[in-house]
Amino acid sequence: MSVVISPKLKHEEPEVPFRPGPPGTHITIRGLTKYFAGWPLYEDFDLDIPKGKIVSVFGPNGCGKSTLINMIAGLIPIDSGQILFDGKSLADTKIGYVFQNYREAMFPWLRTIDNIAYPLKLEGKSKAEINRRVEELVASFDVKFDLNRYPYEMSGGQQQTASIMRALAPGPEVLFLDEPFSALDFEMTLFIREKLQEVFMQTGTTMMLVSHDLEEAVYLADEILLLTKRPTKVAHILHYDDARPRTVETLMQPRFIDAKKMSLDIFQTEVRREATAQPPR
Numbered sequence: 001m002s003v004v005i006s007p008k009l010k011h012e013e014p015e016v017p018f019r020p021g022p023p024g025t026h027i028t029i030r031g032l033t034k035y036f037a038g039w040p041l042y043e044d045f046d047l048d049i050p051k052g053k054i055v056s057v058f059g060p061n062g063c064g065k066s067t068l069i070n071m072i073a074g075l076i077p078i079d080s081g082q083i084l085f086d087g088k089s090l091a092d093t094k095i096g097y098v099f100q101n102y103r104e105a106m107f108p109w110l111r112t113i114d115n116i117a118y119p120l121k122l123e124g125k126s127k128a129e130i131n132r133r134v135e136e137l138v139a140s141f142d143v144k145f146d147l148n149r150y151p152y153e154m155s156g157g158q159q160q161t162a163s164i165m166r167a168l169a170p171g172p173e174v175l176f177l178d179e180p181f182s183a184l185d186f187e188m189t190l191f192i193r194e195k196l197q198e199v200f201m202q203t204g205t206t207m208m209l210v211s212h213d214l215e216e217a218v219y220l221a222d223e224i225l226l227l228t229k230r231p232t233k234v235a236h237i238l239h240y241d242d243a244r245p246r247t248v249e250t251l252m253q254p255r256f257i258d259a260k261k262m263s264l265d266i267f268q269t270e271v272r273r274e275a276t277a278q279p280p281r
């Protein structure tokens, strides 16, 4: 006997009225379903992402952290479900995305400054508006390197700084970051992490961050979204509301240590749990 596992067909689903999130919700995800090769990754998945907060996404390997933010950002199609931003569709929402692999994310034929200005040009902004916005970003990121160079002439950290500046240039409502520090050395990670926190404090932009580093995930977060093994559910949402700016001293504070320990306990429970359905390896 063979068993065919397939995504739910849309026409089989009863019409369920849309259930909004609690006050302060920015992104509402309802009934999200995504299969890869006949195996469920997300099935009828609901989630509310708060507005003006940093949410770190953490979970076992391959549980679908990147796929989740990529589906919300519209980079990967969903099989079914609904994702709304303040009640609007993605098409009516300005988003920014920072990729792990900054080398492939920047356009090599454009000078760094033109990479940063690119989304503003797409929006049809005037030269004066573009210059003003780029200057603002240069000031808030305290950029000391020469933006007239091409991306490949700069260090990894400089390139990733520039790609975060590019993502922020149009003033996105939501910024997605997929492991933005994983290809950087520690010094650069600390620098960009602080800059990101400063920008967040200035703008209050909703951010979703995928990180493999639990310390970093907790350090930056207002909420740590802990996911289960696939088919992926929310294992727990941990609130961590230590004051900002957080600094290296924060890492030694009991509240930070507690939040990290709780996250680690939930993560380990998930990693040890037998998966109910795993795709063939």
Ligand SMILES: Nc1ncnc2c1ncn2[C@@H]1O[C@H](COP(=O)(O)OP(=O)(O)OP(=O)(O)O)[C@@H](O)[C@H]1O
Binding pocket: 036, 037, 041, 059, 060, 061, 062, 063, 064, 065, 066, 067, 068
């Ligand atoms: N295009 C695809 N085709 C088939 N399977 C895919 C595809 N993209 C992702 N997957 C599978 O979906 C699952 C989730 O992948 P994803 O990269 O989102 O997980 P992750 O939690 O971000 O992983 P990691 O911890 O390794 O970074 C994995 O099992 C992966 O193999």
